[in-house]
Amino acid sequence: MSAVVTSPTVFRSTVTILRRHPGLLFGLVVITAMVILAVAAPWLHTVDPTYIRPRMRLKPPSAAFWFGTDSTGRDLWSRIAYGSRVSLIVGASVAAISLVIGLVIGMISGVVRKLDGIIMRIMDGVMAIPAILLAIMVVSLFGASLHTVIIAITLPEIPRVVRLTRSVVLTVRGEAYVEAAISMGTPTPILMMRHILPNILAPVIVQATFTASAAILIEASLSFLGIGTPSEIPSWGNIMADGRNYFQMAPQLIMIPGFLVALTVLAVNILGDSLRDLLDPRFARSVGDAQ
Amino acid sequence: MLRFVLRRLLSVIPVLVVVSIIVFLALRLGPGDPAAILAGDSATPEMIAAMRAHLGLDQSLPQQFIHWAAQIAHGDLGRSITSNQPVTTLVASRLEPTLALALATIVFSIVVATPLGVLAAWRRGSWIDTLASGGAVFGFAMPAFVTGYLLVYIFALKLQWLPVQGFVPLSEGFWPFARHLILPTLTLSTIYIALITRVTRASMLEILNEDFVRTARAKGMPERIVLFRHALGNSAIPVLSVIGIGIALLLGGVVVTESVFSFPGLGRLTVEAVVARDYPVVQGIIILFSGVYVLINLAVDVSYAIFDPRISY
Numbered sequence: 001m002s003a004v005v006t007s008p009t010v011f012r013s014t015v016t017i018l019r020r021h022p023g024l025l026f027g028l029v030v031i032t033a034m035v036i037l038a039v040a041a042p043w044l045h046t047v048d049p050t051y052i053r054p055r056m057r058l059k060p061p062s063a064a065f066w067f068g069t070d071s072t073g074r075d076l077w078s079r080i081a082y083g084s085r086v087s088l089i090v091g092a093s094v095a096a097i098s099l100v101i102g103l104v105i106g107m108i109s110g111v112v113r114k115l116d117g118i119i120m121r122i123m124d125g126v127m128a129i130p131a132i133l134l135a136i137m138v139v140s141l142f143g144a145s146l147h148t149v150i151i152a153i154t155l156p157e158i159p160r161v162v163r164l165t166r167s168v169v170l171t172v173r174g175e176a177y178v179e180a181a182i183s184m185g186t187p188t189p190i191l192m193m194r195h196i197l198p199n200i201l202a203p204v205i206v207q208a209t210f211t212a213s214a215a216i217l218i219e220a221s222l223s224f225l226g227i228g229t230p231s232e233i234p235s236w237g238n239i240m241a242d243g244r245n246y247f248q249m250a251p252q253l254i255m256i257p258g259f260l261v262a263l264t265v266l267a268v269n270i271l272g273d274s275l276r277d278l279l280d281p282r283f284a285r286s287v288g289d290a291q
Numbered sequence: 292m293l294r295f296v297l298r299r300l301l302s303v304i305p306v307l308v309v310v311s312i313i314v315f316l317a318l319r320l321g322p323g324d325p326a327a328i329l330a331g332d333s334a335t336p337e338m339i340a341a342m343r344a345h346l347g348l349d350q351s352l353p354q355q356f357i358h359w360a361a362q363i364a365h366g367d368l369g370r371s372i373t374s375n376q377p378v379t380t381l382v383a384s385r386l387e388p389t390l391a392l393a394l395a396t397i398v399f400s401i402v403v404a405t406p407l408g409v410l411a412a413w414r415r416g417s418w419i420d421t422l423a424s425g426g427a428v429f430g431f432a433m434p435a436f437v438t439g440y441l442l443v444y445i446f447a448l449k450l451q452w453l454p455v456q457g458f459v460p461l462s463e464g465f466w467p468f469a470r471h472l473i474l475p476t477l478t479l480s481t482i483y484i485a486l487i488t489r490v491t492r493a494s495m496l497e498i499l500n501e502d503f504v505r506t507a508r509a510k511g512m513p514e515r516i517v518l519f520r521h522a523l524g525n526s527a528i529p530v531l532s533v534i535g536i537g538i539a540l541l542l543g544g545v546v547v548t549e550s551v552f553s554f555p556g557l558g559r560l561t562v563e564a565v566v567a568r569d570y571p572v573v574q575g576i577i578i579l580f581s582g583v584y585v586l587i588n589l590a591v592d593v594s595y596a597i598f599d600p601r602i603s604y
């Protein structure tokens with residue numbers, strides 16, 4: 001019975017939060033739509049996205065081919081629907097991996113002061129290499145595969161999470177309850193997990209959303225340049241790479257996937273902004289920028 | 292002040308050392324034989340053996356690194372596998388388009404974004420604020436190649452005002468040079484303008500609440516001077532530092548933008564080198580771009596001391 005009693009309250013408070021933060025609603029709606037597109041791609045009027053029809057090249061949109069066909073007669077709508085999978089997988093994996101690695105390194109740096117100097121110098125060095133170039137270097141060495149692309153994009157994102165984690169750890173360390181725990185002789189690993197980690201999770205999760213959107217942009221850029229996701233996998237960047245030589249005849253080959261990349265990145269960024277306002281109202285007020 | 296400049300100069304060294312260690316280790320610890328990678332796909336076993344001797348691969352890793360770093364310090368970035376030209380020569384031959392594009396973008400972005408950010412903060416909540424803040428959110432999300440093709444579609448294909456792509460060196464006349472530079476500059480500026488506008492607005496909002504701004508207004512100072520001298524002068528530091536940090540975004544964007552507009556610059560060279568697996572060229576460009584990024588941020592930090600006399604290190 002209790003579920004029946006509490007659910008309207010939960011529902012109402014959710015509605016209130018979404019009404020106060022319209023960006024949160026927008027971000028969630030767009031991302032949910034993208035996830036549905038990615039998961040349900042086989043059932044959404046799609047065909048095999050790699051099937052080539054030599055006699056149906058660069059056809060305009062029609063009932064059979066909703067967005068028309070590409071330079072080898074493949075169905076653009078199917079390629080876009082399946083291509084959403086690559087963007088979402090890359091965005092989510094890069095965010096998750098860099099979050100975990102960055103958290104661990106950042107906490108070590110913030111708590112074990114002896115290692116702090118050397119860790120931060122290494123992070124400064126990684127950040128001095130422009131993200132796309134570092135990713136390009138990794139791809140050029142290991143060859144293009146979806147795994148390599150994910151690793152290549154994760155690498156330059158790690159220092160951002162490390163810096164953020166470290167700075168929050170240093171702030172939290174000064175708090176009375178952490179000093180109390182230290183003076184009681186709490187072992188360092190327990191100190192990290194029980195007293196420090198819960199406090200730094202909120203800002204790091206916000207950072208993870210921005211990492212995800214950056215990853216989606218970089219993957220699309222690398223694939224567009226022809227040095228990202230292997231060309232046999234349909235991805236939004238690959239569709240655009242394919243459309244470059246036919247831009248005058250069929251601008252939709254670049255414009256439709258390009259619009260979707262922009263929309264996804266926009267939604268994730270706005271979600272991140274709203275999460276920041278929601279999780280950390282002090283920060284929003286101090287910057288005076290609640291959108 | 293001199294001591295601060297010197298100390299900041301010294302702090303650059305560990306960063307550059309770490310960058311070169313990363314680039315060095317990536318090749319040595321990556322899959323495959325570095326000698327075979329550096330000798331190229333068409334190398335004979337003799338060429339690979341010669342490369343192995345040249346690299347000193349029988350020595351320990353630290354020895355190899357010092358050997359390699361000493362070469363770089365002497366301005367020797369190795370030779371391209373595909374063209375056998377020294378990497379420095381190749382880079383020099385591709386410098387002009389990239390330099391023109393980067394400088395035009397930095398100047399244009401600062402000229403547009405700073406006043407926009409100031410106005411947005413001054414008239415907070417007005418249509419100009421909505422436009423600037425909303426535009427910045429969109430600017431962050433637009434991939435450079437989409438902006439680029441959109442601009443090409445409107446201004447080159449439909450209106451036919453500007454060339455679709457290509458680059459004309461300055462030596463062939465200023466007007467053709469400038470005409471080919473307009474669309475790439477607009478493309479690359481989008482994200483940079485978004486970044487600078489957002490930071491200018493945020494730091495102006497903070498400064499406009501300060502007492503000295505109210506005092507300046509109260510004593511009848513013209514609003515223009517209050518805004519641009521009192522307030523902007525005091526919010527210069529975050530703005531300057533984001534201009535410096537944004538250089539990394541800019542250098543990354545150069546690769547994509549040059550590719551869209553067929554600019555024969557360093558960005559295109561990078562992509563060509565990756566496709567040809569010409570690793571010495573990729574390595575050289577990464578070291579060069581990272582060096583530029585580090586030095587520009589050094590210059591930005593030093594300029595703080597000029598903009599803000601309170602900072603004395």
